[in-house]
Amino acid sequence: MAKLLCGVALLTLLICILVTAPCVTNATITCGEVTALLTPCIPFGVFGGTVPPDCCKGIKGLNAAQNATAEDRRIACSCIQEGAALIPGINYDRINTLGDVCGSPCPYKVYPSTDCSKVN
Template sequence: MGKVALFVLMACMMIASSHAKATLTCEQTTIYLTPCIPYGMLGGSVSPLCCQGIHSINAAYKNGDDRRVACHCIQDTAAKIPLIDYTRINQIGELCGSKCPFKVYPSTDCNKVK
């Protein structure tokens, strides 16, 4: 029984440490990028608030863990939004004059984002 408890404890520590490096949360990502949803659904022009969010999220990335968290969050949120256009989503960074470190599609493997 002691070996099982030790194994479970070690597994929990490994899981916790693998997420400890990320400083950006999904909640923060959602707050930054919510103003971009209308453009992702309807097109038109990208709002200044959306561009401010894009610049803020790019400034918040401290490492690959942050980018992977954001990728998963964007991917999960976009999948819940009807009529979302992934081509438009992936154009927002460029339209706001900011490079995006990854592209998000339903097929994107966010675990491979560097």
């Protein structure tokens, strides 16, 4: 139970950080939007199991939104990378399968070492 409460507290912190992140004027996607779309994916990213339907809905929504420009993809990549780093126990290999599992492949993989500024 303590682990779950810790996860909820960290998720709340993550959302607060990403929602208040500065916006880039040329982009059409924000970290707040990325967070809202991907929050349902966090339990899968940490614990595994079945991918929640709302997670797949978020993955598809994110892929549709970030296809507007390369800058949108870079912002989404950075937001995912920064947010995932704040979640204890996140499994990067698992979260990088979500696009394929949900039938909406992501054009890049996010790991702590990913250079999001080079995402096209």
